[in-house]
Amino acid sequence: AERELKTEHLQDDAGGISRAADLLRSGALVSFPTETVYGLGANATDDRAVARIFEAKGRPHFNPLIVHLPSVDAVAEYAELSGVARDLALAFWPGPLTLVLPLKPDGPLSALVSAGLPTVAIRVPAHPLAQQLLEAAGVPVAAPSANPSGRISPSTAQHVLDGLSGRIEAVLDGGPCGVGLESTIVGLDPEPTLLRPGGLPVEALEAALGGPMATRGQDAAINAPGQLTSHYAPNARMRLNADTVAPGERLLGFGAVEATLNLSPSGDLVEAAANLFGYLHKLDADGEAPIAVSPIPDHGLGRAINDRLRRAAAPRD
Numbered sequence: 001a002e003r004e005l006k007t008e009h010l011q012d013d014a015g016g017i018s019r020a021a022d023l024l025r026s027g028a029l030v031s032f033p034t035e036t037v038y039g040l041g042a043n044a045t046d047d048r049a050v051a052r053i054f055e056a057k058g059r060p061h062f063n064p065l066i067v068h069l070p071s072v073d074a075v076a077e078y079a080e081l082s083g084v085a086r087d088l089a090l091a092f093w094p095g096p097l098t099l100v101l102p103l104k105p106d107g108p109l110s111a112l113v114s115a116g117l118p119t120v121a122i123r124v125p126a127h128p129l130a131q132q133l134l135e136a137a138g139v140p141v142a143a144p145s146a147n148p149s150g151r152i153s154p155s156t157a158q159h160v161l162d163g164l165s166g167r168i169e170a171v172l173d174g175g176p177c178g179v180g181l182e183s184t185i186v187g188l189d190p191e192p193t194l195l196r197p198g199g200l201p202v203e204a205l206e207a208a209l210g211g212p213m214a215t216r217g218q219d220a221a222i223n224a225p226g227q228l229t230s231h232y233a234p235n236a237r238m239r240l241n242a243d244t245v246a247p248g249e250r251l252l253g254f255g256a257v258e259a260t261l262n263l264s265p266s267g268d269l270v271e272a273a274a275n276l277f278g279y280l281h282k283l284d285a286d287g288e289a290p291i292a293v294s295p296i297p298d299h300g301l302g303r304a305i306n307d308r309l310r311r312a313a314a315p316r317d
């Protein structure tokens with residue numbers, strides 16, 4: 001895509017928030033922080049604004065987008081929230097959980113948001129700046145992660161500018177994201193089903209549900225389009241579960257190892273999640289030498305970390 005706009009770098013203050021809200025209402029693209037990653041936001045009721053998200057990201061397909069709302073109460077205008085879905089919403093919103101809900105027929109959302117599906121993905125983010133922006137904007141905000149398609153997700157405003165400067169009207173700077181991984185996505189069909197591991201550990205969902213949750217496999221492209229191909233990719237080749245480092249390789253470490261960068265020397269998965277995308281961006285900026293990655297335990301946030309690492313290491317087209 002062309003880079004011709006002058007992207008405003010808005011600060012975390014009343015002026016920045018009201019400017020960002022005005023821009024969103026007027027159909028502009030505004031990146032904003034959530035506790036997971038930075039989103040690339042547009043007014044979800046405005047077809048043209050939503051279409052521009054795909055253009056700015058260079059997304060080849062109209063994958064459905066997540067709609068961001070300021071509160072649980074705001075959901076009823078757009079989607080049906082009942083039963084187990086409502087229980088999960090009350091337990092975990094605001095927070096890093098996205099629920100795929102039945103779309104309210106004849107509602108105000110652009111059809112591009114749900115890519116023609118009868119469902120819509122909804123999330124109430126916990127980040128205070130996201131909350132203030134959504135309140136001030138007064139419109140539902142569709143937002144994928146604010147990175148060019150197929151690239152590493154952004155956990156700082158600078159990552160957003162590196163990837164999208166000149167293609168979006170503004171970025172609202174809230175500093176680094178606390179969680180650092182995208183939200184956990186749960187579908188209800190009608191049993192709660194894990195569609196994407198993310199910032200809310202599956203164990204927390206299962207504790208709330210009182211039992212194990214179904215998982216939709218990686219091959220179910222229909223329910224999570226855009227989940228199959230190489231994603232979150234740095235330029236360098238990546239090798240996972242590396243117990244040893246080959247000559248010329250850089251090590252993205254975890255735990256007590258000598259590493260080029262260590263996600264968490266103490267083996268803390270929360271710290272590792274928060275560092276993951278930032279460290280991938282750093283390794284990307286520092287050359288093309290192949291990257292070996294230490295084994296990461298596959299529980300708690302480790303499940304989402306391993307999911308993102310597998311995509312980063314997947315064969316490229």
Ligand code: TXA
Nearest residue numbers: 036038039064065119120121144145182183223224225
């Ligand atoms: O943390 C996050 O979730 C971030 C922040 C900005 O909220 N957003 C994000 O959006 O990661 P994105 O577009 O990168 O991922 C959204 C995922 C996609 O894989 C999409 O296929 C899935 O949600 N999705 C959206 N609507 C859906 C629907 N109706 N049914 C099934 N999957 C859906």
Ligand code: MG
Nearest residue numbers: 144145153182
């Ligand atoms: Mg993304």
